[in-house]
Amino acid sequence: MNAKRHVLVIDDDAVVGRSFDRVLSDKGYEVDTARNGEEGLKDMESQDYDVIFTDIKMPGMDGLEVAERIKARCPWTPVVVITGYGTEENEARAHVLGVNGFVRKPLTPEMIESVTLKALEKPAVELEAANEPEAPEVAAKEQLIGMKKASRVARNAGLFLAAPFIALGYVIALPAVGFYMFAKLGYEAYQKKRGSK
Amino acid sequence: MTTTTMNYSHQHGKPEKVYLHPVPVRLWHWLNALGFTLLILTGLQIRYVDLFSLMSFETAVKLHNWVGFGVIANWFLWFIYYLFSERVTNYHPDLDPVSFFQRYFRQAGYYSWGYFQGDQRPHKVQPNDKFNPMQKLTYQFVMFISAPVTFLTGLMMWDVRRFQGLIEMVGGLRVVNTVHVLMFILFVGFIITHIYMGFLGKKPSSHYKEMVTGYEEEH
Numbered sequence: 001m002n003a004k005r006h007v008l009v010i011d012d013d014a015v016v017g018r019s020f021d022r023v024l025s026d027k028g029y030e031v032d033t034a035r036n037g038e039e040g041l042k043d044m045e046s047q048d049y050d051v052i053f054t055d056i057k058m059p060g061m062d063g064l065e066v067a068e069r070i071k072a073r074c075p076w077t078p079v080v081v082i083t084g085y086g087t088e089e090n091e092a093r094a095h096v097l098g099v100n101g102f103v104r105k106p107l108t109p110e111m112i113e114s115v116t117l118k119a120l121e122k123p124a125v126e127l128e129a130a131n132e133p134e135a136p137e138v139a140a141k142e143q144l145i146g147m148k149k150a151s152r153v154a155r156n157a158g159l160f161l162a163a164p165f166i167a168l169g170y171v172i173a174l175p176a177v178g179f180y181m182f183a184k185l186g187y188e189a190y191q192k193k194r195g196s197k
Numbered sequence: 198m199t200t201t202t203m204n205y206s207h208q209h210g211k212p213e214k215v216y217l218h219p220v221p222v223r224l225w226h227w228l229n230a231l232g233f234t235l236l237i238l239t240g241l242q243i244r245y246v247d248l249f250s251l252m253s254f255e256t257a258v259k260l261h262n263w264v265g266f267g268v269i270a271n272w273f274l275w276f277i278y279y280l281f282s283e284r285v286t287n288y289h290p291d292l293d294p295v296s297f298f299q300r301y302f303r304q305a306g307y308y309s310w311g312y313f314q315g316d317q318r319p320h321k322v323q324p325n326d327k328f329n330p331m332q333k334l335t336y337q338f339v340m341f342i343s344a345p346v347t348f349l350t351g352l353m354m355w356d357v358r359r360f361q362g363l364i365e366m367v368g369g370l371r372v373v374n375t376v377h378v379l380m381f382i383l384f385v386g387f388i389i390t391h392i393y394m395g396f397l398g399k400k401p402s403s404h405y406k407e408m409v410t411g412y413e414e415e416h
Contacts, residue, residue: 062321093286096325157280159289164341166290170297171338177298 004030006047007116010040010066011055011082016107020053023112037061041069049077051119053103056083056090064090068097078119082107092159095152214412217327221278223411225271232268233384236261240381262355269348275340286325288337301330312397322413339387343380350377 007029009020017033024031032047034040036058044052052070056063067079080101081094091102103115218226242249242257252260279285291297303319308331311319320329328336350373353360357370364370398404403414 064326065321065323068323092289093326096283096286153281156283156285156289160280160285163288163290163337166292167334167337168342170291170294170334173294173298174301174334178302181298181302 004028005050005120006030006032008032008034008040008043008047008049008052010034010037010053010058010063012036012058013055016055016082016105019107019109020112023109024116027113029116037063037066037069040066041073044070044073048074051078051080051116053080053082056081064093064097064099067094067099071098080115080119092155096156214414215322215324216411217322217324217407217413218411219282219284220411221274222284223408225275225278226408228271229268229275232264232271233388235264236268237381237385237388239264244378265348265351265355272340272344272348284325287327288333288340290337291330291333297330301334304329304331308394308397335387339384343383343387347377347380347384350374350380 005028007020007024009017009031011017011033012035014033014035017031017035021031021033032043032049034043037054037060040052040054043049054063054066054070058066061069063081063083067081070077070079075098078100079098080103081090081099082103082105083090094102100119101115103111238251239257239261242251243254243261246254251257279288300319307316307319318329353364353373354370354377357364364373367373395404395408398407398414400414407414
């Protein structure tokens with residue numbers, strides 16, 4: 001149990017990987033970094049990781065796809081999604097994919113440490129339950145899973161039923177937003193042209 | 198707990214094709230295509246009885262009514278399937294308008310310019326997030342607003358006496374008829390655009406094949 005825990009950080013921003021390395025290396029973790037999803041998935045072939053962090057917005061494969069692929073290969077590996085802007089939709093998708101956590105930038109050393117510890121707790125609980133668990137623990141776990149599932153179904157249905165109202169709002173706003181976008185583009189082009197003279 | 202729709206061939210190390218369109222979705226889609234084609238044809242016959250002679254007026258009305266009920270039933274197939282499916286996330290609204298509109302116009306830029314330059318698609322298609330922002334908003338509007346409004350106005354005109362109170366409440370039969378025709382125009386526009394966009398895959402046939410096999414063609 002004293003073996004080093006291996007952490008993989010997938011983020012196109014090298015600063016994020018370095019931050020994890022700086023914070024976690026001191027605490028006895030081995031931190032690997034990857035600059036994109038493909039690189040991270042390749043790293044997984046040669047190393048078993050105890051927890052994987054992935055940025056949501058990356059060139060090529062996005063973080064949720066990376067998470068989906070990781071879960072397809074190793075469903076037991078905790079995956080935490082790092083995001084600059086958390087949206088309800090991304091969180092809902094992340095839950096559907098079985099992602100274990102969500103952490104928002106900017107990251108502080110305390111956040112990095114606590115989210116790592118939290119992510120590592122989950123598989124430990126699951127493993128305990130799998131290895132000759134006591135009946136009440138199994139029942140409690142099943143109940144918890146059932147509740148989570150019910151809440152996810154309710155949330156999914158709620159968002160589905162809210163879709164027409166939000167869509168109608170967006171459709172009404174669309175011409176105005178489109179006009180603003182075009183005006184902004186024109187203004188930026190004009191400023192650029194003026195600056196180059 | 199985990200949805201793993203992306204499968205991998207361990208033998209070859211290559212990702213297998215993504216299963217995008219399950220059977221109920223494909224069934225609903227093609228029944229809808231058939232239904233709407235018949236509704237448009239019979240609707241045109243009913244409205245422009247002097248211009249078209251595809252069938253008798255009486256047959257057109259009967260067929261329009263029966264197919265109309267079929268399309269309504271088909272809408273419920275779509276609604277119930279998605280309501281209880283994990284793929285419901287495809288129709289989930291984007292709750293961050295700034296991000297949504299940015300991605301919406303990035304997609305519009307791709308369709309109007311980037312596609313013809315061979316740029317990469319800005320939206321990565323996944324089973325639980327298969328629509329780009331333009332598709333998502335269009336489908337949400339069509340399925341949640343246009344279709345029910347068309348069904349309701351159609352029902353009101355199908356049995357004017359039964360729905361007399363409702364017709365009066367919304368401003369009379371002329372209003373109901375106008376809304377129904379406006380929705381018809383919108384649907385015709387949607388279908389033409391939909392068919393055109395269907396050709397914008399890697400090959401012109403790619404998206405059409407996907408809607409038959411259910412599996413994403415390579416991009």
